[in-house]
Amino acid sequence: xxxxxxxxxxxxxxxxxxxxxxxxxxxxxxxxxxxxxxxxxxxxxxxxxxxxxxxxxxxxxxxxxxxxxxxxxxxxxxxxxxxxxxxxxxxxxxxxxxxxxxxxxxxxxxxxxxxxxxxxxxxxxxxxxxxxxxxxxxxxxxxxxxxxxxxxxxxxxxxxxxxxxxxxxxxxxxxxxxxxxxxxxxxxxxxxxxxxxxxxxxxxxxxxxxxxxxxxxxxxxxxxxxxxxxxxxxxxxxxxxxxxxxxxxxxxxxxxxxxxxxxxxxxxxxxxxxxxxxxxxxxxxxxxxxxxxxxxxxxxxxxxxxxxxxxxxxxxxxxxxxxxxxxxxxxxxxxxxxxxxxxxxxxxxxxxxxxxxxxxxxxxxxxxxxxxxxxxxxxxxxxxxxxxxxxxxxxxxxxx
Numbered sequence: 203x204x205x206x207x208x209x210x211x212x213x214x215x216x217x218x219x220x221x222x223x224x225x226x227x228x229x230x231x232x233x234x235x236x237x238x239x240x241x242x243x244x245x246x247x248x249x250x251x252x253x254x255x256x257x258x259x260x261x262x263x264x265x266x267x268x269x270x271x272x273x274x275x276x277x278x279x280x281x282x283x284x285x286x287x288x289x290x291x292x293x294x295x296x297x298x299x300x301x302x303x304x305x306x307x308x309x310x311x312x313x314x315x316x317x318x319x320x321x322x323x324x325x326x327x328x329x330x331x332x333x334x335x336x337x338x339x340x341x342x343x344x345x346x347x348x349x350x351x352x353x354x355x356x357x358x359x360x361x362x363x364x365x366x367x368x369x370x371x372x373x374x375x376x377x378x379x380x381x382x383x384x385x386x387x388x389x390x391x392x393x394x395x396x397x398x399x400x401x402x403x404x405x406x407x408x409x410x411x412x413x414x415x416x417x418x419x420x421x422x423x424x425x426x427x428x429x430x431x432x433x434x435x436x437x438x439x440x441x442x443x444x445x446x447x448x449x450x451x452x453x454x455x456x457x458x459x460x461x462x463x464x465x466x467x468x469x470x471x472x473x474x475x476x477x478x479x480x481x482x483x484x485x486x487x488x489x490x491x492x493x494x495x496x497x498x499x500x501x502x503x504x505x506x507x508x509x510x511x512x513x514x515x516x517x518x519x520x521x522x523x524x525x526x527x528x529x530x531x532x533x534x535x536x537x538x539x540x541x542x543x544x545x546x547x548x549x550x551x552x553x554x555x556x557x558x559x560x561x562x563x564x565x566x567x568x569x570x571x572x573x574x575x576x577x578x579x580x581x582x583x584x585x586x587x588x589x590x591x592x593x594x595x596x597x598x599x600x601x602x
Contacts (some may be wrong), residue, residue: 210485232294238535239297242286244373245362247272248306249475251278251318251355252508256308261356262286263303264325273309278295278304278355279477283375294365300324306343306357318579319343319354321391328363335362335371340475342390353396356388356475366399385464388475396471400567403442403466403479405451406519406556406576406582411436411458412529414493435531437486438495440555442466445476449570453486458553463574477502480544483524483555496552497544500559507545518558519585526552556582 245260267288274280277568284422290297305320321341328336339361343354360373390396413435438460441450447468454460470476479502483495500522506515525548527538541548 232365234293234295234315236293239290239294240364241290241302241328242360242362242364242370243269243286243288243302243304245282245284245286246358246360246373246375247279247281247377249279249281249340249356250353250473250477250503251280251306251343253278253308253318255290255310256318257310258306259309260284261305261307262288263305264288265300278330280375298329300325300362302328303340304357304359305346306355317346319387320346321357321362322327323389325363325444325539328361329365333362334364334368336360337362337371338371338387340388342388342394342396344391346459351475352394363474383415386528396473396544397563398566399470399472399561399563400565401444401468401470401479401515401562402562403468403481404519404558404578405440405462405466406461406558406574406579407459407461408438408440408483408553408555410551410553411438411460411461411483411495412552413531414495416531416533437496438483439486441482442468442482443479443480444478444542445466445470445474451485451571455486465572465574467570467572469566472561472563478519479559481522481557483553494526494542496526496542496548498524498555499544500523500557502562505559506561514561514563516560519556519582520525521554521556521585522559523554524548524552525550531542535556544547556585 233440241264243262245262248258248260255276256278257273257275258271258277259270260282268329269286269288271282271284271286274282302323302325303320304322306318308316310316310557321343321379330332332377337360338358341357341359341455343357344352345354358378360371362371362373364370415435415437436458437453437455439451439453440462441448445468447470449466449468451462451464451466454462479500480497481500482497485493485495487493500515500517502515507513526542527536527548528550529552536542537548542552563572
């Protein structure tokens, strides 16, 4: 006399990477009598919540009980790091049929239309997972009335259902990096599908790059038959990263003004939780680890618009300046390398790179890299005109 169920099914949610297939897992026999259970929801953060100047709060309901986090003012990417706890004493067969309703709400709006997005999951689905938990999962939030309209944002949390003698699974408070690959870690409602999409980044050229190699390395590179002619002490290539995926151009040897004319195609699922496209210029080094020249970011929210009259992320062609550590070369390790990696705000100009970006829906790319045609390269000439300017500065006075 118990809930024998040697096998359980994860109902109601699908994984974007696994095509929404149901999981078949084994679980222990449970008593058919009221049993103590605790449900823990560690709400970590939200990303790309719909709306302007929203003040989100997360409300979790189960049966007649509900708990909610404190609100975060004026942000579409809130960090909560709060744990909500429900305690029940019920028969497992009855408890596992209950639904956990997770809503993200805007405290600045009226009650009847303040729901930004929601996600539903039954408690049995969580319990039948390994260790009875989903840890650091992203939820795809949908419209409460019509889930088919698409994503309303993303919410990261950990869910655990603890029965007798179950130990809680640790859930750290780390905030996910912007370029994390969430497609393999996303829970979405059944029937809601993400569109295949490709972000196309055309890397044309760069200029004004600083010296990155010491002069004596030219002798070694000559022996290795790397490069020829005058040495400009930098061997640059570009790395484009988005949604946990990275591709790079070929290396251009011995030049401070490289011309790559390469198109990089990165496939992802739209809408993506990731906001920034990262572009890094690096210096190839055969003898040591490659050095970072500079890093720039393109925020998708700044080059796109939502709604029926909106447009997909589109940018350029345009030069983007790179900033990082001081340009002066030193044989000593660069103690300000984090500036060149984009981890901190740069303090000195380190060159610029010509970039164009567009987004296409409907399919994933067949080729990860392509060569930009001569016709497209000619169109770029109008964006590379140069004019002379004079900077005038006058010092009026000085005093101690």
